[in-house]
Amino acid sequence: MSAPPRELRVDGLSHAFGRDEVLAGIGFRLPAGEVAALVGPSGCGKTTLLHLAAGLLTVQQGRVSNTFATTAFMFQQPRLLPWQSALDNIALGLKAAGMKCDERHYRAHDIALRLGLAHRDLDKFPHQLSGGMQSRVALARALVLAPDLLLLDEPFSALDVGLKEELYRLLLDHQADREMGVLMITHDLMEAVRLSDAILVMAPEPGRIVCRFELSVPAARRDDAWVYRHTAELLQTAAVRESFGLPPAMPGAGERGAEAPAPARPVSALRLVVPAEPVPAARGGSRCGG
Amino acid sequence: MRLLRAWAAGLPAYLWSGWGAIASLLLFFAAWEAVSLVYGPLVMPDPRSAFGTLLGLVESGAAWPELAATARRALTGYALSVAAGSLLGLLAGLSMTASMMSRPLVTVLMGTPPIAWLVLAMLWFGASDGTPVFTVFVAAFPVIFIGALQGTRTLDNQLRGMAEAFRLPPRMMFTDVYLPHVVSYLFPAWIAALGTSWKVVVMAELLATQDGVGAALAVSRSHLDTAATMAWIAAVVGLLLAVEYLVLEPIKREVERWREHGA
Numbered sequence: 001m002s003a004p005p006r007e008l009r010v011d012g013l014s015h016a017f018g019r020d021e022v023l024a025g026i027g028f029r030l031p032a033g034e035v036a037a038l039v040g041p042s043g044c045g046k047t048t049l050l051h052l053a054a055g056l057l058t059v060q061q062g063r064v065s066n067t068f069a070t071t072a073f074m075f076q077q078p079r080l081l082p083w084q085s086a087l088d089n090i091a092l093g094l095k096a097a098g099m100k101c102d103e104r105h106y107r108a109h110d111i112a113l114r115l116g117l118a119h120r121d122l123d124k125f126p127h128q129l130s131g132g133m134q135s136r137v138a139l140a141r142a143l144v145l146a147p148d149l150l151l152l153d154e155p156f157s158a159l160d161v162g163l164k165e166e167l168y169r170l171l172l173d174h175q176a177d178r179e180m181g182v183l184m185i186t187h188d189l190m191e192a193v194r195l196s197d198a199i200l201v202m203a204p205e206p207g208r209i210v211c212r213f214e215l216s217v218p219a220a221r222r223d224d225a226w227v228y229r230h231t232a233e234l235l236q237t238a239a240v241r242e243s244f245g246l247p248p249a250m251p252g253a254g255e256r257g258a259e260a261p262a263p264a265r266p267v268s269a270l271r272l273v274v275p276a277e278p279v280p281a282a283r284g285g286s287r288c289g290g
Numbered sequence: 291m292r293l294l295r296a297w298a299a300g301l302p303a304y305l306w307s308g309w310g311a312i313a314s315l316l317l318f319f320a321a322w323e324a325v326s327l328v329y330g331p332l333v334m335p336d337p338r339s340a341f342g343t344l345l346g347l348v349e350s351g352a353a354w355p356e357l358a359a360t361a362r363r364a365l366t367g368y369a370l371s372v373a374a375g376s377l378l379g380l381l382a383g384l385s386m387t388a389s390m391m392s393r394p395l396v397t398v399l400m401g402t403p404p405i406a407w408l409v410l411a412m413l414w415f416g417a418s419d420g421t422p423v424f425t426v427f428v429a430a431f432p433v434i435f436i437g438a439l440q441g442t443r444t445l446d447n448q449l450r451g452m453a454e455a456f457r458l459p460p461r462m463m464f465t466d467v468y469l470p471h472v473v474s475y476l477f478p479a480w481i482a483a484l485g486t487s488w489k490v491v492v493m494a495e496l497l498a499t500q501d502g503v504g505a506a507l508a509v510s511r512s513h514l515d516t517a518a519t520m521a522w523i524a525a526v527v528g529l530l531l532a533v534e535y536l537v538l539e540p541i542k543r544e545v546e547r548w549r550e551h552g553a
Contacts, residue, residue: 056454073455079448083470083548092466093456125548141456 006032006068006148008053008181013062014206015048022048024206026062032148033179035219037192037199038209041244045207046185047076047153053183054151068181072147074155078138080126086133087112087122090140097145111144112137115170132163139167143174150175152184156191168195172219189240190231193270195219199234203243211239214271230270237272296544304540332516340520347521357525359502363419364491367426368484375431375483376476379438389439396439399432404490412498422494422502429490430483437479441472477545481538488530 013026022045030036038046051057053064054073072093080089087108088095094104112122115136126134135155142150156164172195175182186192192199199213213234217226234240241248319337326336335343347353382388407428408421415421445468453467495504503522510518 054455056451073452075448075452075455077448079452081449081466081470083474084466092458095466096456096458096462127548145456 006181008068008149008183009063009065010049010053011063013049013052013059013064015045015052015057015060017048021206023052024208026207026209028200028209028212030149030181030183032068032181033175034198035175035182035184035196037196038183038185038202039187039189039192039199039240039243040202040207041204042187044202044204044243046187046202049202049207050151050153050183050185066149068147068149070145070147071149071151072142072145073151074138074142074153076154076157078126078131078134080134080137080141082126085123085125086117086129086137089126089137090122090144092141093145108140108144111140115140115143116166132159135159135163135167139171146178147180148178149181149183152182154185154187157186157188164191171195176220189234190227193231193234194222194227201239201243203239210243211237211272216271233270293541293544297540300540300544301536304543308535332514335517335520339517340524343517344521344524347518347525353525356501356503356506357529359499360491360495360504360526361529363422363495363502364426364487366419367423367491368430368487370423371427371430371434371483371487372480374427375434375479376438379435380442380472382435383439383442389443392435392439396432396435399428400436402428404429404493408494408497411494417499419499421498422491422504425494426487426490430487433483433486434476434479437475437482438472441475444475445471474546474549477542481534481542484538485530485534488526492526 008030010029011027013023014021015023026049028036038049040046048057050073052059053066054071055064055066056073080086081092084092087105090108090112091099091104094107099107109122113119117133117136117140121129121133126137129137135158138155156167159167168191171182174180182195184192184195193215197215197219199215200209201211201213202208203210215230235246238248240246322334323336326334331339344353378392382392404425408425411421411424411428415424449467449471453463458466491502492504492507495502496508497504499505503526507519507522510516510522
C-alpha cells in the first residue's frame with residue numbers, strides 16, 4: 001500500500017483568542033503506536049492544542065495534518081448525554097457513523113464489559129453511575145470507535161489512584177493491541193511517566209513546547225518504583241521546573257540541566273531529545289494592550 | 291407509541307402511589323365540612339350537597355355543554371400559545387440579541403394581570419369566543435415562551451463540543467442533543483401553562499360570555515346558590531386535576547426519567 005504513514009503532524013502552529021496569544025510555534029509528530037503526553041501547568045494552552053489537533057477549533061496559523069483513519073476524543077469531564085442510557089452513550093459515535101442499532105449495541109456492550117462495566121450498569125442513566133463508572137463509559141465511548149488516534153484531555157484527573165491505575169492498564173492494553181497513537185494532556189507528571197513513550201513539556205505565555213523526553217522502557221514493563229524514580233528525575237530537570245513555576249532545583253541536582261541539557265545519566269531510561277529551543281519571539285505588538 | 295405503552299404500564303403503580311394524595315384530599319374535605327357546620331349552608335354548603343348538586347347537573351345533562359364550551363375555549367387559547375410560545379421562544383433563544391430584547395417584553399406580559407387583558411379583549415372581541423381565547427393566549431404565552439427561551443439558551447457547550455468531536459451529523463445533533471434538552475424545559479412550561487389557561491378561561495367567561503362554566507358561576511352567584519357555585523368549582527378543578535395527574539404527569543415522568551430525582 002502506498003498510503004502515507006499514519007501520523008499526526010503539527011508544524012508551526014500558533015493560535016490566539018482575540019489578542020491573547022495562546023500557542024506559539026508548536027511542532028511535533030506523533031506516529032502510530034506511540035503514546036505522547038503533553039505536560040505543562042494549567043492555562044498553558046494544552047487544551048487548545050488538543051482541540052486544534054482534533055479539528056474542534058479552526059487552525060489560524062501553521063499546519064495540522066492527521067493521517068490516522070479514525071480519531072476519538074475523551075474529555076476532561078465524562079460529558080455523557082444525561083438523557084441516554086450508558087449503552088446508548090457508548091454507542092453514540094457508532095450511531096453518528098450510521099451503524100445499525102443491533103450492531104452498535106453489540107459492540108458497545110462488548111467494550112463496556114471489557115472496561116469493567118456490568119450488564120446492569122448499561123441501562124442506567126449517567127446520573128445513576130458513580131464518577132468512576134462515568135469515566136469508564138466515556139472511555140468506552142471513545143474506544144468503541146476503534147480509533148487509530150486517541151486524544152485524551154486529562155480524563156483521569158478526577159479519579160482515585162486505584163481507579164486511575166485500572167483505567168491506565170485498560171488503556172495500555174487496548175493501545176498495544178491496536179498500534180493506536182495516543183496524545184494525552186496531563187498536569188500530572190507521574191501519569192505522563194506511567195503511560196507515555198514521549199513527554200512534551202509545555203511552558204505558558206505563550207504556550208510552547210520547551211523540550212521533549214523519550215522513555216525507553218515500554219509502558220507495560222514499568223513498575224511503581226520505576227515510575228517514582230523517573231518522575232522524580234523529570235521533576236529535577238530545569239525545563240520542567242521552570243515551566244511549572246517551581247524554584248530551581250536543589251544545588252547539584254538541577255543546576256547542570258539548566259544550561260546544557262546534558263545527555264541522560266547512564267542509569268536513566270529518560271532521555272531528553274530536543275533541547276529547550278529558544279523561545280519563539282512573541283508576535284510584535286500583540287501584548288501592547290495588556 | 292412507546293410512550294403510550296410506558297404510560298399504560300406505569301399507571302397502576304402511579305395510581306397506587308396516589309394514596310397519600312387522596313388522604314390529604316380527604317382531610318381537606320373534612321375541614322370543608324367543619325367550616326360549613328360552623329357557618330351554615332348559605333356561606334359554605336357541605337361537600338355532600340355540593341357534590342350532590344354537581345351530580346344533579348351532570349345527570350340532567352346541564353353540565354356537559356358548559357364544560358365543553360369552557361374546554362373548547364381554554365384548549366384553543368392554550369394550543370395557540372403552545373404553538374406560538376414554543377416557536378418564538380426557540381427562535382429568540384437562538385440569538386443573543388433577540389433573547390435580551392424579548393426578556394423585558396415578556397416580563398411586562400407576565401406582570402400585566404389577566405383581568406386587564408380581559409378588559410381589553412372585551413373591547414376588541416365583544417362577547418364572542420375571541421375574548422376568552424385571547425385572554426388565555428396572552429396569559430399562557432409568556433410562560434411557554436420563557437420555557438422555550440431558557441431551553442435554547444442553556445444548551446450545554448460541553449455537550450455540543452462532545453457532539454462535534456464524535457462527528458454527529460446535524461440530524462442527530464438535533465434529535466440526540468438539542469431536542470431532549472429543550473423538551474426538558476418546554477414540558478414543565480406546557481404543564482404550568484395548561485393550569486393557567488384553565489383558570490383564566492373561567493374568569494374570562496364569568497365576565498364576558500353567556501355560556502361556559504364561568505357564565506354558569508355568574509348565574510349561580512346572582513341566585514346566591516352557593517351549592518351550585520361549589521359544584522362548578524369542583525367540576526373545573528376536578529377536570530384539571532384529572533388531566534394533569536392522569537395524563538401529563540405520567541408522561542412527564544417517562545420523558546424525564548433521566549433526570550436526577552431528589553433523594
